[in-house]
Amino acid sequence: MLEPQAIAAAVxxxxxxxxxxxxxxxxxxxxxEELVQETFATLLSARFEGRSTLRTFLFGILYRKCLxxxxxxxxxxxxxxxxxxxxxxxxxxxxxxxxxxxxxxxxDAAEAAALISDCxxxxxxxxxxxxxxxxxxxxxxxxxxxxxxxSDTHLRVLLFRARAKLRECxxxxxxxx
Numbered sequence: 001m002l003e004p005q006a007i008a009a010a011v012x013x014x015x016x017x018x019x020x021x022x023x024x025x026x027x028x029x030x031x032x033e034e035l036v037q038e039t040f041a042t043l044l045s046a047r048f049e050g051r052s053t054l055r056t057f058l059f060g061i062l063y064r065k066c067l068x069x070x071x072x073x074x075x076x077x078x079x080x081x082x083x084x085x086x087x088x089x090x091x092x093x094x095x096x097x098x099x100x101x102x103x104x105x106x107x108d109a110a111e112a113a114a115l116i117s118d119c120x121x122x123x124x125x126x127x128x129x130x131x132x133x134x135x136x137x138x139x140x141x142x143x144x145x146x147x148x149x150x151s152d153t154h155l156r157v158l159l160f161r162a163r164a165k166l167r168e169c170x171x172x173x174x175x176x177x
Contacts (some may be wrong), residue, residue: 011040014055018062025066035065119169126150127162134159 015036022032039062048057091097133144145155
């Protein structure tokens with residue numbers, strides 16, 4: 001029997017990565033969350049003998065739970081996938097929930113991406129890297145501080161300055177364009 005503190009630590013340490021793995025298997029947020037819960041419930045009744053790491057053991061349980069869930073879904077009455085797509089794209093009145101993008105929006109998006117890329121190139125290297133890691137790659141602040149070798153306060157200053165310079169640059173280019 002596992003200690004309650006060990007179980008709590010395992011949940012804190014592994015639930016996020018198990019959730020992302022379930023999402024990666026193609027499950028919805030709700031189903032992925034349910035699968036993670038079932039994985040930890042199974043861990044409580046399983047005999048973990050330590051022949052692998054706990055993480056590997058949990059991933060094995062999650063993988064089997066995903067297979068079970070797919071088998072169960074295959075037994076359910078099949079629904080026309082076109083209905084689901086239609087319902088997700090149109091309101092009940094028949095209007096688009098989100099109109100499709102046209103060539104004009106694609107051109108605007110490409111132009112905006114080029115402007116942002118030009119403005120990012122103009123940033124000092126440390127600000128550019130801090131912005132990329134935190135905002136683009138969505139890394140945790142602690143990880144960014146570790147990579148850049150700066151304090152949390154210095155990271156906030158770098159991000160503030162990067163955002164301010166990007167805004168100024170984009171506004172200037174937008175007015176000229």
